[in-house]
Amino acid sequence: MAYSSQIPKRANRPFHGGVSLAELNALGLTREEVIDFSVNINPLGPPPGVAAALSRVNIAAYPDPECREIREMISRLTGVSPGQIVIGNGSTELIHLLAHTYLGKGSQALIMVPTFAEYETAARLAGAGVVLQEAVEENDFIWDMSAVCREVRHRQPGLVFLCQPNNPTGRYLEREAVESLAEAAGQGLLVLDEAYISFVYEAWDSCQLLSQGNVVVLRSMTKDYALTGLRLGYALCPAGVARALSVSKPSWSVNAVAQAAGLTALADREHLLRGISCVQEGRGYLHLELGALGYKVLPSVANFLLVKVGGAAALRKRLLRRGVCVRDCTSFGLSEYIRIGVRTLPECQRLLEVLREVK
Numbered sequence: 001m002a003y004s005s006q007i008p009k010r011a012n013r014p015f016h017g018g019v020s021l022a023e024l025n026a027l028g029l030t031r032e033e034v035i036d037f038s039v040n041i042n043p044l045g046p047p048p049g050v051a052a053a054l055s056r057v058n059i060a061a062y063p064d065p066e067c068r069e070i071r072e073m074i075s076r077l078t079g080v081s082p083g084q085i086v087i088g089n090g091s092t093e094l095i096h097l098l099a100h101t102y103l104g105k106g107s108q109a110l111i112m113v114p115t116f117a118e119y120e121t122a123a124r125l126a127g128a129g130v131v132l133q134e135a136v137e138e139n140d141f142i143w144d145m146s147a148v149c150r151e152v153r154h155r156q157p158g159l160v161f162l163c164q165p166n167n168p169t170g171r172y173l174e175r176e177a178v179e180s181l182a183e184a185a186g187q188g189l190l191v192l193d194e195a196y197i198s199f200v201y202e203a204w205d206s207c208q209l210l211s212q213g214n215v216v217v218l219r220s221m222t223k224d225y226a227l228t229g230l231r232l233g234y235a236l237c238p239a240g241v242a243r244a245l246s247v248s249k250p251s252w253s254v255n256a257v258a259q260a261a262g263l264t265a266l267a268d269r270e271h272l273l274r275g276i277s278c279v280q281e282g283r284g285y286l287h288l289e290l291g292a293l294g295y296k297v298l299p300s301v302a303n304f305l306l307v308k309v310g311g312a313a314a315l316r317k318r319l320l321r322r323g324v325c326v327r328d329c330t331s332f333g334l335s336e337y338i339r340i341g342v343r344t345l346p347e348c349q350r351l352l353e354v355l356r357e358v359k
C-alpha cells in the first residue's frame, strides 16, 4: 500500500544561502577555496573560546531540556525575565514552533515580503493560509504601512511575520510603525524576527514591545557569533507564549554542545563588537565600490547588501567558478538581484576584484 504525503501541496522546501557541496564538486572546488558571501554571519567566525568550551562538554549526558543557564544569561543581557525566554535549535526551530502552536487549518499568516522563506513554509506546513504584503521595487522595497495595518486589522491573522531588518532588502522599520502593526494584530501575534539586529547601528529596543502582550522577538545566535553549524536562537515573548512554545518543543532539541558554545559566546561581547565594526567597514567599502562599478545598491542597515545586477543566476555562477559565492535572489522573486553578506575588508576587496573580471 502506498502512503500518501501529508505535506500541504504548496509547502515547498525553502531555498537558502550557503554553498552546496554537489555544486562545488561539479566545479572542481573545495569548500575551503570559496569565500562565502551568500550567508550573513559575523565575518570573524565564532569567538575564540568556543572551541575549548566544546571540548569540555560531556556528550554522554542529556542536555538541559530547559536551557536554564543560557536563558539566565540572555535575561541578564536583555532585561527580559527567564520565564519569557525560549531557546531553539536555531531561530528556525522557533519559527516552526510558533506556526505549529498558533496556526492551523482555517487560520492565516500574514507575511511582509520579499523576505526569509521559512515563514511561509512553516505556515503552510501548519495548514494555514498565507497572505503576502509586498514591498515593491518601484517603491525601493518600502512597505506602505497604512495598507499593511489595514489588511492586518481586516484579516486578523493568527501570526504576522516581520523581518527586522528585512532579509534581503535591509529595510528597518521605526518603533512607531512596529507599534502600529502590533496594535493592528489585536489577538494575533506579531513575530519580529531580529536575526540581524546586532549589526544595526543604534537599533531601538524592541524588548519594550513585549509588554503589548502580542509581540514575539526572535534572535539568532548563528549570525552574531557564527554558530551556524551548531544551531542556536532564542525567542523573547509574553510568559504565556513562552509556556505554550516550551510544551510544543521537542525536549532536547538544543544539544549540549550548542548550549556550551552559546554560553561562551554570549560572555564574549568584545568579539561581537569587533564583528560589528568589521561589518561597518566592509559595508561602506562595498557600497561605494559597487556603486562605482555601475550597480544599483540598496541602502542597508544590516550586514548584507541587495544589489541589482541584471541576471543574478548567471553572475553568481561566473563568480562561483572563481571562488566567490553570492546569493542569487531569484528565490525571493528578485531574479535581477544578488545579496552580498558583508565580510572582512580584504575579502570584500577580493570580491570586487573578481567582479571586475567577470562583469
Ligand SMILES: Cc1ncc(COP(=O)(O)O)c(C=O)c1O
Pocket (backbone or CB within 6 Å): 016, 089, 090, 091, 092, 093, 116, 163, 167, 193, 195, 219, 220, 221, 222, 223, 228, 231, 232, 233
Ligand atoms: C531573517 C532570518 N531569520 C532566521 C534565520 C535562521 O536563523 P537560524 O540559523 O538561527 O535558524 C535566517 C537565516 O538565514 C534569516 O535570514
